[in-house]
Amino acid sequence: MASQDGIREATTLIRGGREATLASSAEGQPFASLVTPAPAPDLSPLLWLSSLSAHTRQLAAEPRCALLFTGPADGPNPQTAPRVTVTGLAERVPDSEAPALKARWLARHPYAALYADFADFSLWRVRIGGALHVGGFARAERIKASELAPDPVAVAAILAAEPHIIEHMNRDHADAVAAIAQGLLGGGSGGWRMVGVDVDGCDISDSNQTVRLAFLAKVSDSDGVRAALIRAAREGRARLGG
Incomplete structure (x- = not known):
């Protein structure tokens, strides 16, 4: 069982992250890219993705993915930064849910209103399957999806x-x-x-x-x-x- 402090810090990183590194894959080749997430009420990361982007096409073909959220380092050593890697499955948000969740995503990223209605963009959600929280140098613990999920x-x-x-x-x-x-x-x-x-x-x-x-x-x-x-x-x- 993960510690309560670890669960809280991991949740805070996911809820507060304005950017994250997305790991997807294409025919077995790993691929990393910068994305701008926002959390759904149930903590699932939301992504506003263009169909023109390589990672969007990769998620459509292989939904297994990971997101890395990182906080500020405590000093010059980047390894002291708290961070959480979330693994899960990406899915396109159904049209019935998209308007409300898109509004929530835009509330976190208001600058994106400039391209929010472009036809090639759509809302995606990552269903969390688990996480690895690192509270700093040599401080790591795994967190189950059930431990991260809010009531x-x-x-x-x-x-x-x-x-x-x-x-x-x-x-x-x-x-x-x-x-x-x-x-x-x-x-x-x-x-x-x-x-x-x-x-x-x-x-x-x-x-x-x-x-x-x-x-x-x-x-x-x-x-x-x-x-x-x-x-x-x-x-x-x-x-x-x-």
Whole structure:
């Protein structure tokens, strides 16, 4: 069984990753490429891929793949960086699910609105089969898919509450959203708005970049989200000196 700290860090890396290395293959030849993922509510990485790209054609022929998410290194040695390699199966997201999940992907990557409607692009999802988490130099452990997967009941509850939470925060607590983005997450001045919420945290965007707040613990309902945001807003304001 993987450690709780390892599971939490692996989840944080997957939820917060703005970029990842995708490993696919063509007739047995490994191939690596840069992709820009966003997590679905159930943690499955979402990829907005062009059919003109080699990795998209490779995934269509051989869905087995891997994604490497990497955090910042602790010093000059890159081996000290926390990282997680996710293995799984890639699949094209069905049309019935695509609009909502595409909106979630765009919330993480707002700059991509410039090409989001190009005809050669479509949304893909990687169903997680397992992971290898490395917390730094010589600190590795394997994590089962069942250990990474969030509680489906909690996922459904937060997904149902998400529109109201986002509307309420942006309408009535825009100052708190800005304090979190600027004071806690290193965002600059600008029109920060909450754009996504899940069991592990929330995403805040200024329409150009998106920053991620990881909750201190998983939440299972709107009350849990509220408590986490109140705590984060207080800390953000304190750091800003307000």
